[in-house]
Amino acid sequence: MSLKPTAIDARSGAPADVPKLCYVRKRRHDAPDAWTLEIEFAESVPFSYTPGQFNMLTAFGVGESAISISGPPGQGRLIHTIRDVGPVSHALTRLAPNDPVGVRGPFGVGWPMATAEGQDVVIVAGGLGLAPLRPAIYHILSRREHFGDVWLLYGARRPEDILYRSEIEEWRKKGHIDVNITVDHAGMDWPGHVGVVTGLLSHVNMDVSRTIAMLCGPEVMMRFVAASLTEKGLGVGRIFLSMERNMKCAIGHCGHCQLGPAFICRDGPVFTFERMGPLMSVKEL
Amino acid sequence: MNADKRVITDEQLQKLIDVLIGAGRRVLGPVRGDGVVVYEDIQSVNDFPVGLTDEQTPGGYRLVEAADQSYFGFSVGPHVWKKFLHPSQIELWRARREGENLIIEASGGNNETYAFIGVRACELAAISKQDRVLTGGDYVDTHYQTRRENTLLIAVNCGKAGGCCFCASMGTGPEVRGPFDLALTELSPADEHLFVVEAGSPAGQELLLEIGSRPATEHEIETAKSIVERTALTMGRSMPPDVDVPRLLADNLLHPRWQEVAERCLSCANCTLVCPTCFCTTVEDISDLAGESFARERRWDSCFTMDFSYLHGGGVRNTVASRYRQWMTHKLSTWIEQFGSSGCVGCGRCITWCPVGIDITQEVQAIAGAQTG
Amino acid sequence: MEKLEYNLCAHPFFAGLDNSFATLAVSCAQDAHFGAGEFIFHEGEAADHFYLVREGRVALQIAAPGRGPATFLTVGPGEVFGVNWLASPYRWSYDARAIAPTLAVALNAACLRQKCESDPALGYALTKRVLPVLIERLHACRVQLLDLYGARS
Numbered sequence: 001m002s003l004k005p006t007a008i009d010a011r012s013g014a015p016a017d018v019p020k021l022c023y024v025r026k027r028r029h030d031a032p033d034a035w036t037l038e039i040e041f042a043e044s045v046p047f048s049y050t051p052g053q054f055n056m057l058t059a060f061g062v063g064e065s066a067i068s069i070s071g072p073p074g075q076g077r078l079i080h081t082i083r084d085v086g087p088v089s090h091a092l093t094r095l096a097p098n099d100p101v102g103v104r105g106p107f108g109v110g111w112p113m114a115t116a117e118g119q120d121v122v123i124v125a126g127g128l129g130l131a132p133l134r135p136a137i138y139h140i141l142s143r144r145e146h147f148g149d150v151w152l153l154y155g156a157r158r159p160e161d162i163l164y165r166s167e168i169e170e171w172r173k174k175g176h177i178d179v180n181i182t183v184d185h186a187g188m189d190w191p192g193h194v195g196v197v198t199g200l201l202s203h204v205n206m207d208v209s210r211t212i213a214m215l216c217g218p219e220v221m222m223r224f225v226a227a228s229l230t231e232k233g234l235g236v237g238r239i240f241l242s243m244e245r246n247m248k249c250a251i252g253h254c255g256h257c258q259l260g261p262a263f264i265c266r267d268g269p270v271f272t273f274e275r276m277g278p279l280m281s282v283k284e285l
Numbered sequence: 286m287n288a289d290k291r292v293i294t295d296e297q298l299q300k301l302i303d304v305l306i307g308a309g310r311r312v313l314g315p316v317r318g319d320g321v322v323v324y325e326d327i328q329s330v331n332d333f334p335v336g337l338t339d340e341q342t343p344g345g346y347r348l349v350e351a352a353d354q355s356y357f358g359f360s361v362g363p364h365v366w367k368k369f370l371h372p373s374q375i376e377l378w379r380a381r382r383e384g385e386n387l388i389i390e391a392s393g394g395n396n397e398t399y400a401f402i403g404v405r406a407c408e409l410a411a412i413s414k415q416d417r418v419l420t421g422g423d424y425v426d427t428h429y430q431t432r433r434e435n436t437l438l439i440a441v442n443c444g445k446a447g448g449c450c451f452c453a454s455m456g457t458g459p460e461v462r463g464p465f466d467l468a469l470t471e472l473s474p475a476d477e478h479l480f481v482v483e484a485g486s487p488a489g490q491e492l493l494l495e496i497g498s499r500p501a502t503e504h505e506i507e508t509a510k511s512i513v514e515r516t517a518l519t520m521g522r523s524m525p526p527d528v529d530v531p532r533l534l535a536d537n538l539l540h541p542r543w544q545e546v547a548e549r550c551l552s553c554a555n556c557t558l559v560c561p562t563c564f565c566t567t568v569e570d571i572s573d574l575a576g577e578s579f580a581r582e583r584r585w586d587s588c589f590t591m592d593f594s595y596l597h598g599g600g601v602r603n604t605v606a607s608r609y610r611q612w613m614t615h616k617l618s619t620w621i622e623q624f625g626s627s628g629c630v631g632c633g634r635c636i637t638w639c640p641v642g643i644d645i646t647q648e649v650q651a652i653a654g655a656q657t658g
Numbered sequence: 659m660e661k662l663e664y665n666l667c668a669h670p671f672f673a674g675l676d677n678s679f680a681t682l683a684v685s686c687a688q689d690a691h692f693g694a695g696e697f698i699f700h701e702g703e704a705a706d707h708f709y710l711v712r713e714g715r716v717a718l719q720i721a722a723p724g725r726g727p728a729t730f731l732t733v734g735p736g737e738v739f740g741v742n743w744l745a746s747p748y749r750w751s752y753d754a755r756a757i758a759p760t761l762a763v764a765l766n767a768a769c770l771r772q773k774c775e776s777d778p779a780l781g782y783a784l785t786k787r788v789l790p791v792l793i794e795r796l797h798a799c800r801v802q803l804l805d806l807y808g809a810r811s
Contacts, residue, residue, distance in 0.1 A: 004394035006377050006428040006583070016424050018378045018391045060380060060387070060579045061572030085597035100387045102380075127807030157807040184802045186717075186729045191757055194717065194729040196798040202736065218806040246595050248567055251424035254586070255565030256593060258615065261622035266422075282538045284607030 007251060016251050019058045019102025020045065022078070024095045030081060031161045034128060035093040036070070039078040039101055047078070051135035052110025052242060052270045055080065056250050058102030059091035066247040066265070067092070069106060071135030078103065081131040081163060107250040108269050111136045112240055116212040120148040122204055124225050126155045126197055126217020130163050132242050132269075133216050141175045151178045151204050155197030155221065158183055159190045178203070197221060198228045208233040215241040215273075223280055226273045239273035260285055290506050291498040295356075295478035298469075299330045300496040305400040305437065313369060314402035315362070320348055322362035324369075327402065330356060341448040341521070341633065344642030354474045360447030361405055361632050365561040369399060370432045371415060377568065379580040392580070393428050400437040404465065406458030407450075407632040409440055411561030413463050417624045418564050437488060440465040444512050446519045449633030451646055454523035457630040459516040467492060470509035481509040522633065522646045528653045531618040531627070538610065542651050547606035549641045554587035556635035556643075557612065562628050563587070588612050613645060662687055666763050669710045670736045671787055679780050686769035692716075692756035699750050705742035707764045711735055714760025719753045727753065730802070731795065741788055743767035 005015030026038035039057075041047065054068045057080065065088040070081045084093045095101055113136065121140065125133050140147050152171065156162045162181060172179040180200045182193035193200065197217070213229050215222045222241045229239055245257035245264040252266035260279040262268060279285055293301070305312045306328065314327040317334040327333070338351035339359040351358045376392040404412075416433065419426035443450075443459040452458030461468045466489035470481040481501050484490040501509075524530065557563040567586035572579045586593060588611045594601035602608045620628030629645070636644045663684045666672055672680060690709070692698055698709070698716060709716075715734045721727040730752070733739045742750055748767065774781030 003391050004427060005391040006375065006393035007424055007426050010423055010425045015391060017393075018389060021387055021389055058570070058581075061570060061576055063570045064568065064581070089597070102389065155807070157805070161807065182732075184805070184807065188727055188729075190729065191715075192732070193715075193734070194732040196801050198801075199798065220801070220804060221806050224801065244596060245601065246593070252422060253419060253424065253426060253564070254567065255588065255615075256567070256586070258611070258619070260614075261619035263623070284602045284604060285538065285611075 007249070007253065009251075016104065017249070019056070019064070019104050022101050022103045024097055024099045024101055025077060026097060027095065030163050031083075033085070034081055034083045034161075034163065036079060036081045037092070037095060037101070039080065039103065040076070041103070042100075047106075049106035049135075050110040051113060051139050052132055053106040053108050054132070054247075054250075054269065055103050055105030056107070056247070057082075057092055058104075059088055059095065060100060060102060062091040063088040064102070064104075064248075065089055065092065066107075066250060068132035068242070068269075069135060070131040072138035081128065081134075083128045104250065108265055109267065111139075111214055111242075111270055112212065113139050116140075116214075117143070117146045118148070118210075120207060120211045121150045122153070122206065122211055122213040122229070123151065124153045124197060124200075124213065124215045124217070124222075126221040126225075127157065127161070128163070129215075129217030129221075129242070130154055133214060134164065136214060137171060137175075137177070140177075141171065144175060148210065149178065149205075150176070151180070153197055153200040153204070154179070154181045155200070155217070156181065156183050158185050159187075159192070196224075198224050201225070201228050201232070206232060206234065208235070208238075211238060213239045215239065219244070219280060226277065230273070236274040236277060237272050240270055241273060241276060242269045243271060243276060244269065289483055290501040290509070291482050291493060292501045292505055293469075293480050293482050293493075293496065293498045295330055295474075295480075297496045297498065298356075298480060301439070301467075301492060302327065302329065302402070304492065304495050308398075310398045310400045310437065312400045312402060315357070315359070317348070318362075321346060322348070322359050322364075324364040324366065324401075324403075333357070333403075334359060338445065339447065341450075341637045342642070343449065343636050343644050344639055346637050354478070355444065355471055356478075357403055357441045357443075357469075357471050358445060360443060360445060360450055361407065361634060363559050363634065363638055365559060365634070366401055366404065366408055366412060367415060367561060367564075369401070370412070370436065371419065371426075371429050371564060374582060374584040375428060377581045377583050379578065381578040382576075395428070395431060396435075397432075398435040399432070400439060402439045402441075404438050404440045404461075405443055405632075406440070406461040406463075407452045407455075407630040408561055409438065409461055409463040409465055410452075410455075410457035410630040411632070412438070414562045414624065414626065414628060414630070415564055416464075417626070418562075421624070437466045437492075438464060440468040440485075442468065442470040442509070442513045443516045444471055446516045446521060447633055447637070448521035449636040449644075450520050450631065451522040451524055451633060452631035453517045453520045454526065454646075455627065455629060455631035459520075460513045465489070470512055472505065472508055472512075479505070481505055522636070522644070524629075524631065524646050525650045525653050528649065530649055530653075531621050533649070533653055534614045534618040537652050538614070540652050542648065543606040543610045545651075546609055546643060546648055547604065549643055550605050550609050551640060552589045552605045552608055553640060554589040555638045555640060557587040557589060558585065559634040559638045560616075561632060561634070562616070562630060565593075567592075588615070613648060616645075617649070662689055662763070665689065665712060666710070669712065669763065671710050671738050671791075675783060675787075679783055682773050682777065682780055683765065683770070683784075686766045686773065687763050688766070690762045690764040692760045692762070694756055694758050694760075696756045698754040698756060699740070701750050701753050703750050705740065705748045705750050706767045707740055708738070708743040708767055708770060709740045709754075710738050710763040710765070712761040712763065714756060714758040714762075716760055716762075717755050717757045719755060721753065727755075731798070732757070738788075738791060741792060743770060744785070744788055
């Protein structure tokens with residue numbers, strides 16, 4: 001009896017359910033409960049992804065978790081910023097350099113980078129939601145002249161929870177991205193904004209006819225931000241958000257991540273607010 | 286016009302089983318289990334629940350003596366063919382440490398061949414629906430696909446509608462359509478125990494040649510037709526006609542009926558286990574105590590469990606109402622957008638095997654009724 | 659005075675306000691500037707001014723023993739603070755501290771209240787401008803209370 005994968009990608013014939021062996025090469029403590037892993041394939045394999053896609057990471061013997069790819073692309077290594085929130089993510093964040101880790105992916109539909117070209121871009125991140133947006137930001141920086149004004153509005157819990165601090169400065173200075181950061185709670189040493197991320201929208205001088213918004217963060221936050229943006233006249237089809245649901249298989253077979261008719265893993269995780277708005281408004285859907 | 290309708294005897298049916306086993310196939314069919322009809326390995330026509338029928342009501346199932354010695358005089362029981370095609374538990378891969386290295390190996394691949402005997406119209410429809418879900422998209426469940434390709438489907442037209450059946454109103458039965466190799470209609474066993482048979486594939490035609498058959502007479506063809514027609518007319522239930530069910534449910538996600546049904550629903554997941562189209566699975570990783578070898582197992586899951594929608598810190602669907610709504614709207618509404626057809630085949634199992642007798646057709650009626658009234 | 663009137667009328671809080679009302683409000687206004695780190699008012703004191711921020715940033719804080727001052731909101735250009743002026747007992751319920759050099763228009767609370775009392779139309783117009791700010795801040799507080807970015811237990 002020959003051993004075969006139980007699921008394949010019909011387009012490439014590649015296994016879809018068996019993780020590829022990778023090794024952690026670097027681990028960085030990014031926030032009190034978040035670590036960034038740099039991961040390398042044990043055997044070099046072609047791997048390309050688009051900003052907003054995710055991988056399924058396996059901590060061997062513990063389990064598997066969907067983790068967005070947090071770029072930047074084209075480094076030959078996979079970058080994942082992981083928050084320690086459950087048994088699997090806890091195990092993943094405890095992996096040390098040269099520890100094995102399993103990778104399946106990339107999966108899903110990412111940010112509308114092509115659609116956003118020639119447009120102004122409002123990027124709104126909440127908490128760890130900056131991680132899936134980071135590849136999109138690097139994509140924009142790599143083709144900066146193809147985009148109009150770019151704003152990054154970022155809400156974090158406390159100043160020490162702000163991810164990629166040194167990079168954000170670079171984005172601001174060299175990338176001509178108008179960065180505004182706010183935190184929910186701060187002490188005396190924080191010179192920046194305090195308050196919810198929707199409050200930062202007043203800093204955005206938006207031409208709604210040529211703006212694309214990309215949102216990632218807790219669903220409640222995205223709901224309120226999307227509502228504020230539509231109030232300002234931005235069309236629901238111009239607002240994109242990255243959704244989160246329980247993902248087990250990542251290929252639309254296990255049924256866990258359904259939200260109404262959508263399989264978040266297969267049809268998303270990035271959707272328009274036009275599609276998600278009506279579904280997000282129904283509790284426990 | 287009906288030149289393709291032929292007739293075989295019970296002896297030829299036995300020969301069919303013998304031929305299939307001789308070809309190395311596992312032959313699976315209905316047998317009398319512990320008070321119910323189940324699907325298991327068979328070797329002989331005598332393994333069928335001969336002379337038995339069933340009485341089904343919401344939350345009720347009883348095997349009783351039939352009036353004759355039919356092989357297939359009952360309607361569907363708690364077992365579903367997905368238990369062979371989409372097993373309740375399989376291993377996906379294993380990994381082991383070898384020195385510094387970790388070796389990961391897929392665990393899939395199986396060469397078993399099968400023949401299912403006694404597949405009903407609703408079950409054929411269900412198999413088609415699972416084909417679509419598991420093999421019709423960009424990703425293919427090869428385990429399922431291989432088993433499907435290695436399985437002969439020998440269908441049976443229902444001669445009796447169960448008390449909870451509603452396939453006629455779902456357009457899936459009782460006459461078998463879809464991907465069968467052979468389709469039988471059991472004629473009332475008298476002096477001779479005969480079956481009108483039709484081949485649905487080259488493999489089915491070959492089997493018929495091998496076991497022998499004779500052309501069906503006009504009378505036999507008419508009799509077979511009337512048997513299915515009678516079954517259609519005696520369906521225990523029906524999905525409310527003249528109701529756009531998918532739209533109705535999509536428009537009534539906040540209907541108070543969800544709360545009412547939740548007061549009865551035990552969230553036990555029986556309906557999802559007996560449903561022939563429910564396909565959801567979860568995975569569990571296991572390891573030895575030394576941390577030297579690992580494996581991932583996949584098993585059936587149900588949207589009625591709390592963990593199903595778990596998202597770091599809690600479930601998305603914490604109330605029974607939301608879980609029942611997920612199951613029913615997925616089955617009857619969102620499935621259509623996802624896979625192009627309803628996820629329900631009208632087999633009625635979810636009604637029969639619900640411990641509190643919740644009736645999916647009645648739930649639709651309740652929402653539709655309140656809508657129009 | 660002309661410059662003050664401009665500063666007041668150019669502020670989003672007064673955008674579109676009837677000219678005659680603006681003139682009434684200007685009679686209660688004065689320019690104010692605060693250095694970085696300077697306290698503008700303290701919790702418990704009489705709420706004697708209502709501030710329209712033109713430049714800089716002001717932190718609104720509540721201090722707790724052993725925890726130091728916690729900023730719950732920062733207010734920047736185009737925003738207002740000090741709405742205690744409008745409701746009895748007219749006392750500050752938090753500290754306000756400039757965290758950057760700040761320019762503001764300060765409206766004398768007693769003066770403004772007196773104008774509003776004698777001209778209910780002005781009072782109503784101002785109330786309609788203060789209420790949305792309050793509602794938005796109440797909503798923001800609720801969202802902050804959810805501690806969305808925090809770990810769920």
